[in-house]
Amino acid sequence: MTTQQIDLSEWTFWLPIAFTISGIGLFILSRFWTRAWFATFTLTIAGVTALTVASPFVGWWLPAQGSSFSGEVDNLFLLIMFLTGLFFLLTEGLILFVLWNHAPKPGTAPPHIHGDHRLELIWTVVPGILLALIAVIQMPTWARMKGLGNESWLSARYESGGDKADLLLTVQGRQWEWRVRYRDPSAPPLARPLEWATHPEATDLHAVNEVHAYPGAKVRLLLRTQDVIHSFFVPELRLKQDMLPGRTVPTWFIPTVPAGTSNETRWEIACAELCGGNHYRMRGHLVIHPDKASFETWYSTAAREQSRRSRPPETGPLARKTN
Amino acid sequence: MGIIGKDLMPQTHINVTWFPAALLMALATLSGCGRVEWNDDLEYPDRTSSIVVLDKPPDQAPPGFPLPGRPAVVPEWLTARGVTLLNPASMSEKPWSDNWKNALHEELISHFATPGKPRLGAPDAPALTVLANELGLTESKLAEGARLYRRLCVQCHGMSGDGVGASSAWLSPAPRDLRTGDFKFISTAEHKLPSGFQPLKARPRHEDLVRSLRSGLEGTSMPSFALLGDESLEAIAAYVLHLSIRGELEFTVMNGALRQDRETLQLVTKSPEQEELIRYKRLLSTTLEWEDPEADVDDFVAKQSSPSIKAYAEKYIDRVLREYIAANKNPLPVPAYPYPENQPVPATSLTAGHTLFKAQCVNCHADYGRQSDLRFDIWGSVVRPANLTQSQYKGGRRPVDLYYRIARGIPPCAMPKANLGDTDPGRAGWDLVNFLQALPHPDQLPSDVRDQVYGPSRIKLGANP
Numbered sequence: 001m002t003t004q005q006i007d008l009s010e011w012t013f014w015l016p017i018a019f020t021i022s023g024i025g026l027f028i029l030s031r032f033w034t035r036a037w038f039a040t041f042t043l044t045i046a047g048v049t050a051l052t053v054a055s056p057f058v059g060w061w062l063p064a065q066g067s068s069f070s071g072e073v074d075n076l077f078l079l080i081m082f083l084t085g086l087f088f089l090l091t092e093g094l095i096l097f098v099l100w101n102h103a104p105k106p107g108t109a110p111p112h113i114h115g116d117h118r119l120e121l122i123w124t125v126v127p128g129i130l131l132a133l134i135a136v137i138q139m140p141t142w143a144r145m146k147g148l149g150n151e152s153w154l155s156a157r158y159e160s161g162g163d164k165a166d167l168l169l170t171v172q173g174r175q176w177e178w179r180v181r182y183r184d185p186s187a188p189p190l191a192r193p194l195e196w197a198t199h200p201e202a203t204d205l206h207a208v209n210e211v212h213a214y215p216g217a218k219v220r221l222l223l224r225t226q227d228v229i230h231s232f233f234v235p236e237l238r239l240k241q242d243m244l245p246g247r248t249v250p251t252w253f254i255p256t257v258p259a260g261t262s263n264e265t266r267w268e269i270a271c272a273e274l275c276g277g278n279h280y281r282m283r284g285h286l287v288i289h290p291d292k293a294s295f296e297t298w299y300s301t302a303a304r305e306q307s308r309r310s311r312p313p314e315t316g317p318l319a320r321k322t323n
Numbered sequence: 324m325g326i327i328g329k330d331l332m333p334q335t336h337i338n339v340t341w342f343p344a345a346l347l348m349a350l351a352t353l354s355g356c357g358r359v360e361w362n363d364d365l366e367y368p369d370r371t372s373s374i375v376v377l378d379k380p381p382d383q384a385p386p387g388f389p390l391p392g393r394p395a396v397v398p399e400w401l402t403a404r405g406v407t408l409l410n411p412a413s414m415s416e417k418p419w420s421d422n423w424k425n426a427l428h429e430e431l432i433s434h435f436a437t438p439g440k441p442r443l444g445a446p447d448a449p450a451l452t453v454l455a456n457e458l459g460l461t462e463s464k465l466a467e468g469a470r471l472y473r474r475l476c477v478q479c480h481g482m483s484g485d486g487v488g489a490s491s492a493w494l495s496p497a498p499r500d501l502r503t504g505d506f507k508f509i510s511t512a513e514h515k516l517p518s519g520f521q522p523l524k525a526r527p528r529h530e531d532l533v534r535s536l537r538s539g540l541e542g543t544s545m546p547s548f549a550l551l552g553d554e555s556l557e558a559i560a561a562y563v564l565h566l567s568i569r570g571e572l573e574f575t576v577m578n579g580a581l582r583q584d585r586e587t588l589q590l591v592t593k594s595p596e597q598e599e600l601i602r603y604k605r606l607l608s609t610t611l612e613w614e615d616p617e618a619d620v621d622d623f624v625a626k627q628s629s630p631s632i633k634a635y636a637e638k639y640i641d642r643v644l645r646e647y648i649a650a651n652k653n654p655l656p657v658p659a660y661p662y663p664e665n666q667p668v669p670a671t672s673l674t675a676g677h678t679l680f681k682a683q684c685v686n687c688h689a690d691y692g693r694q695s696d697l698r699f700d701i702w703g704s705v706v707r708p709a710n711l712t713q714s715q716y717k718g719g720r721r722p723v724d725l726y727y728r729i730a731r732g733i734p735p736c737a738m739p740k741a742n743l744g745d746t747d748p749g750r751a752g753w754d755l756v757n758f759l760q761a762l763p764h765p766d767q768l769p770s771d772v773r774d775q776v777y778g779p780s781r782i783k784l785g786a787n788p
Contacts, residue, residue, distance in 0.1 A: 177539065
């Protein structure tokens, strides 16, 4: 079998060592300098805050917005980020104050404090109200994303109304790939689209690891898995949905901008649920064609290839030699 | 310093020294995961797994036998059914020299080198390198293929292509053992040879290998690698051929040596009929582009028979490479589709296909594959003929893929090619393809056929009693 070699030029090798050595150093330092912990925490909090504030300006922020609801999701994210950031700075400030003000003084016994009911009441009720607020604020977005909102083409139980979707496809996860099946867009609509997920039709188009759509298309996805739990995640769509064994899980999105027509603009379909040894390799591409016409060109080309009744063009060294 | 204050100072903590040290050691074990190439000093392991000899294969495995798709690993069970298992470790006979095993090892190293620096053809056998390059097995491509294989394939297919990588024990069907040179899904036309001669092995074409990599094998654990791009897929295909040819040479030599059968170790069996031999020689000369077709027959046989492993290995690799090149130039002809394209398939075609299916295919695909009997493939694995009502096709779902399977068969699984008759084999082939494509979809079948396949009066053709 193969042996792992330690590569000393890899920074990942030195990172935990550097981390541990600085930890030991801190222990030793704190024996001689009573403000060592205050200094460490100040540096950490200042660093984290500076990184967070600088992130949007150096491109370490959210990926591009690609679906009809990605803006809403981002607004929720920013709201929660603001609230938690505020309280992070507040509580960390208190910690710094305590570290500075109550650093051990040799020869002096520190005071013993046994709780404060009023204080505890405040720091329980205030976050409780905030959490309830967040829960209420996110409800319309959640309902819309789950198809419980007022979208006419998505009925409450996904059972009917399948005729309103522009594209109907099943994505079947398995260790470790996405198997995609499209329903022919020109076929008559289905009364019960959920059943189609397990009953393929002869005109279906089969593909692997590639989902195609176009801006404005109402894409209805029926997610299934062949083995373990996977999760269909496209960061740009702000769409993440688990696929559970034995169940058909419906979800949807409406792409807003073209993407994936070149390597630079490629959007990744990543599995967001640890699903086994090669989980990291379970990835696909989402291609949003510039318009409906180019999507249809792709679709008919792929469908023609799938119904190929003649020898495919040659590949390989011998074929290239004759070119 | 008071007693209470002393308690608060960290200098009295006894863990200070050993805890970070333990943490350091634990973290250090997580490091060093960056390298993904083979080590330079790594060699391919010699074959240790048994060689399965199916001279007279048992045509059926009884119901209840271990999982279909897995190797039949119970030796007593196999030998009781006429299967011979040859264990490379039990080899004591010495057909060539005292040290035949080492000699074989030396030859494998010199022709195929190591996983870190793979090549095909020893430096002192430039003719092999020329052939390998013609097949696209250049050293740079093999190196790239080995790198990708190390990253993506070795978990299942193993370092030497033995099909017993780390995760193979949990997979059904088991990953392919590449070391016999057999491939299932091929689109190569058959070479017809006179009887009495070793037939040419069914070699895959380059595009067959790339197709399997690009689309994966639906219904197995083999995923699609399409996102790597065609260049990478070709490099992997080249490296797979490298592994396969290496394994095949090892397999053949061990097989012959273990059976103490010098005939096996000759590339051409000598036939009493000189006429036949001349025809055979001519055929090989043209299809495999062997040199000096005019040389006399005895000389030809002598040349292809081998006194030493060294000479044999060179000849064998030469022959295998020529067979692969010939396969690439010899695609299975695909007859033109006899019905109008882009139109619904005529019911007569489906009925004709159904009749053909009932006449031949049900012998193995009992009840349209829903009640198939278990069988053996040449690797000694238990296999189940496909359930054709499921719309799941390992070798690809394009009509042309189904046509290849029908017209060429799946040689390693003893799936014969269909007998399409003499009058209009092209039409018969496409009738069968059309029927197979409609079979999983009851609404596509004519009503009488649908009744026979799915109806209450369903005839359980060829089913187990």
